[in-house]
Amino acid sequence: DARVTQTPRDKVTEMGQEVTMRCQPILGHNTVFWYRQTMMQGLELLAYFRNRAPLDDSGMPKDRFSAEMPDATLATLKIQPSEPRDSAVYFCASGLGLASHTDTQYFGPGTRLTVL
Amino acid sequence: GDSVTQMEGPVTLSEEAFLTINCTYTATGYPSLFWYVQYPGEGLQLLLKATKADDKGSNKGFEATYRKETTSFHLEKGSVQVSDSAVYFCALSSNYGGSQGNLIFGKGTKLSVKP
Numbered sequence: 001d002a003r004v005t006q007t008p009r010d011k012v013t014e015m016g017q018e019v020t021m022r023c024q025p026i027l028g029h030n031t032v033f034w035y036r037q038t039m040m041q042g043l044e045l046l047a048y049f050r051n052r053a054p055l056d057d058s059g060m061p062k063d064r065f066s067a068e069m070p071d072a073t074l075a076t077l078k079i080q081p082s083e084p085r086d087s088a089v090y091f092c093a094s095g096l097g098l099a100s101h102t103d104t105q106y107f108g109p110g111t112r113l114t115v116l
Numbered sequence: 117g118d119s120v121t122q123m124e125g126p127v128t129l130s131e132e133a134f135l136t137i138n139c140t141y142t143a144t145g146y147p148s149l150f151w152y153v154q155y156p157g158e159g160l161q162l163l164l165k166a167t168k169a170d171d172k173g174s175n176k177g178f179e180a181t182y183r184k185e186t187t188s189f190h191l192e193k194g195s196v197q198v199s200d201s202a203v204y205f206c207a208l209s210s211n212y213g214g215s216q217g218n219l220i221f222g223k224g225t226k227l228s229v230k231p
């Protein structure tokens with residue numbers, strides 16, 4: 001049963017520290033998405049990759065957030081420096097990318113980040 | 117821009133009751149529409165989808181019909197179970213412009229089903 005995996009599942013850190021979240025998309029999927037979920041804002045798209053190339057990162061605060069895909073099996077989301085307002089659940093999702101707007105996205109279990 | 121509006125929760129029902137969660141959307145072009153479900157402590161899972169007008173998505177007793185004339189995609193189930201307790205998200209994916217493939221979500225509706 002193929003699944004998207006994310007590590008760590010939980011992360012508690014102090015303000016100013018660097019945080020790196022990792023995602024392994026489903027093998028064969030060529031689109032990867034990063035979302036942030038908070039009570040106030042709901043689910044927000046942060047970044048979107050196709051074939052490892054960033055297509056849309058307009059939802060991401062550029063001064064502190066960065067997203068990369070070093071290879072097809074790994075996507076990373078980094079926050080440096082972290083701030084308390086970054087506390088949220090971060091989800092990674094992947095898709096086949098055959099027909100963009102009809103594709104199903106498969107979500108990982110999320111990383112719960114708490115910045116003190 | 118594109119947006120999704122779904123009914124505020126929480127919704128509390130007794131087992132075997134009829135469920136409706138309303139969802140309406142605003143979009144340019146012809147989006148695909150989705151319902152995702154999130155169980156406690158888990159990521160989102162696709163529940164059903166419809167990719168063109170008048171399509172009906174169905175899964176696990178849930179149904180939703182893509183109504184272009186009313187820009188709606190209401191979720192229904194005839195008889196809910198305790199195991200259906202979760203948060204339900206309506207979402208759209210546009211077929212227009214640079215945002216193709218991005219999911220735009222509603223705020224979510226929390227459903228609690230009591231035995």
